[in-house]
Every structure is written in C-alpha cells, then in structure tokens.
Amino acid sequence: MYIPRISYCPVSIYNVHQAPGNTFGTPFVIVVKNGERLSSVIEKIQSRLSVPEKEFDKWKFAIVQAIQVLKYYSEEEDDPILFSHFFLNPSRGITFPRMGTPWFGLEHSQ
Numbered sequence: 001m002y003i004p005r006i007s008y009c010p011v012s013i014y015n016v017h018q019a020p021g022n023t024f025g026t027p028f029v030i031v032v033k034n035g036e037r038l039s040s041v042i043e044k045i046q047s048r049l050s051v052p053e054k055e056f057d058k059w060k061f062a063i064v065q066a067i068q069v070l071k072y073y074s075e076e077e078d079d080p081i082l083f084s085h086f087f088l089n090p091s092r093g094i095t096f097p098r099m100g101t102p103w104f105g106l107e108h109s110q
C-alpha cells in the first residue's frame with residue numbers, strides 16, 4: 001500500500017495553566033512543516049494570538065499527550081518540530097487530540 005509523504009500538517013494548540021490537564025480558552029490549529037524550527041512555529045502562534053512579546057516570552061512550549069508532557073521545547077535550542085512527535089502511526093492520519101494523539105501545549109506561568 002502506498003502512503004503519501006506528508007510535508008505539512010495541522011497541529012492542535014492548547015493553552016495550559018501549570019499542568020497539562022488544566023487547559024483553558026479555545027484551542028486552535030496551526031499548519032506546521034515537518035522539520036520546521038521551533039522559532040518559526042512560535043512566531044506563528046504569537047501572531048495568531050496577538051500576544052505582546054514581553055508576556056509571550058514567559059510561556060513554555062511542550063508536546064503533550066493526554067495529560068503527560070512528552071517533551072519541553074527550549075527557544076534557545078530552536079529544535080525542529082517533527083511529525084513523529086504528533087503521530088503514533090502516520091498511516092492512520094490525523095486523529096482527535098486529547099484522545100491519545102499528542103498536541104502542542106502553551107504553558108502560561110502566572
């Protein structure tokens with residue numbers, strides 16, 4: 001069976017307060033390119049939310065599955081975002097977040 005190579009993917013974004021299970025606000029989706037740098041993804045998120053840079057700099061970014069953080073990202077590292085972080089089985093396609101498929105969490109520190 002042929003599985004097409006995916007280069008862009010929608011990724012769900014949730015706002016989180018202190019713990020991954022404490023989401024708030026309205027989740028949204030951004031399109032991410034496989035291997036896109038964290039700095040580029042952060043720019044997309046900041047632009048979408050229209051958050052001042054001073055406030056946005058205090059937030060943490062993480063890949064979350066259910067209520068467990070799989071990976072924290074550091075802006076200093078500027079890691080690539082890989083689709084393998086978001087899909088347990090790429091041949092199944094996109095599944096609903098918070099039901100097992102990892103999602104991107106914005107942790108607000110206040």
